[in-house]
Amino acid sequence: MDAAIKSIRPNKPSDRQPESRPAELDPAEFLEAAVRADQPRPARAEAEAAVKTLLAYIGENPRREGLLDTPRRVVEAFDELYQGYHQCPAEVLDRTFGETAGYDDFVLVRDIEFTSQCEHHMMPFYGKAHIAYTPVERVVGLSKLARLTDIFARRLQTQEHLTAQIAAAIDEILKPRGVAVLIEAEHTCMSVRGVAKHGASTFTSRFTGMFRDNPAEQARFLSLVRGTTR
Ligand SMILES: Nc1nc2c(ncn2[C@@H]2O[C@H](COP(=O)(O)OP(=O)(O)OP(=O)(O)O)[C@@H](O)[C@H]2O)c(=O)[nH]1
Ligand SMILES: [Zn+2]
Structure with a gap:
């Protein structure tokens, strides 16, 4: 049976603080290592930081008032859109x-x-x-x-x-x-x-x-x- 059918992915948000990422790993390597080792997924704060990075990437200022809550909202929207991984x-x-x-x-x-x-x-x-x-x-x-x-x-x-x-x-x-x-x-x-x-x-x-x-x-x-x- 396809594993996706029978089981829920062990994909609970981590309680780890973002600082727990080893200093020598860049985010991409960290993510790859986490997936390889089937470790808990990154902490919510790390996901929100990634959204801030994307905002800066498109030329926005993540610190302007209208965008302050956007990383939280985007991560919450992701939780909703991707809830199937936990069902x-x-x-x-x-x-x-x-x-x-x-x-x-x-x-x-x-x-x-x-x-x-x-x-x-x-x-x-x-x-x-x-x-x-x-x-x-x-x-x-x-x-x-x-x-x-x-x-x-x-x-x-x-x-x-x-x-x-x-x-x-x-x-x-x-x-x-x-x-x-x-x-x-x-x-x-x-x-x-x-x-x-x-x-x-x-x-x-x-x-x-x-x-x-x-x-x-x-x-x-x-x-x-x-x-x-x-
Ligand atoms: N077979 C299949 N293809 C999909 C689906 N969703 C998106 N795609 C296609 O995935 C392809 C990815 O092609 P790439 O050439 O790697 O990416 P891209 O340069 O962004 O492609 P374009 O969309 O043509 O600009 C595109 O042709 C999409 O239309 C899907 O559900 N099934
Ligand atoms: Zn597509």
């Missing part, structure tokens, strides 16, 4: 219900809105996830599919990885007859910078089990997602 997919899908009166078709939750952050530029990409699975005897609460999406979306991602992780988590934890995940998203790293193409949509999909093996089921999923068989 466990297996826990979310833990609770299932057995009274289904023999229900044996797939369950589709369409139009799950999400916002994630692209791992190349740390800029948002956002859109909708459509998730279907075919249960074996037990079903999961519908909201849990949206919660699962958020757990993976609130990490640094590529859209392909996000799509594959959602499908793999449902597959490995619920062990259904099949999973289908389709994600459509707009990437701000493509719309507000770089190639600057507003409105370009990216579609990614992952099919397992009966959705992978049976083109008719795949087609039924896709037509329901497009709203053509309602």
Whole structure:
């Protein structure tokens, strides 16, 4: 099982004071050494200092009044946007219900809105996830599919990885007859910078089990997602 699915990263903020960084290491080396040794992540004060560095880098004065609280706000925003690193997919899908009166078709939750952050530029990409699975005897609460999406979306991602992780988590934890995940998203790293193409949509999909093996089921999923068989 993908480690990201089963476990929460040991990534609690450190109580260490920034001064505890060995004097001979520069910040980049320190960070690399911390990641290599799987040490606790840097202290909050270090993260705020890094934001101050970025403010100075863009030509700002981090000491002017309007920016005094900005490092704290940015780190708090990061805590929110990246909270998925501290949440466990297996826990979310833990609770299932057995009274289904023999229900044996797939369950589709369409139009799950999400916002994630692209791992190349740390800029948002956002859109909708459509998730279907075919249960074996037990079903999961519908909201849990949206919660699962958020757990993976609130990490640094590529859209392909996000799509594959959602499908793999449902597959490995619920062990259904099949999973289908389709994600459509707009990437701000493509719309507000770089190639600057507003409105370009990216579609990614992952099919397992009966959705992978049976083109008719795949087609039924896709037509329901497009709203053509309602
Ligand atoms: N496959 C994939 N690519 C992504 C995703 N998010 C962003 N990218 C792309 O990642 C690529 C990074 O390319 P690089 O050439 O290394 O970086 P760059 O010079 O900033 O690229 P430009 O965006 O073209 O300016 C870009 O083409 C982005 O569009 C994603 O979720 N999946
Ligand atoms: Zn990007």
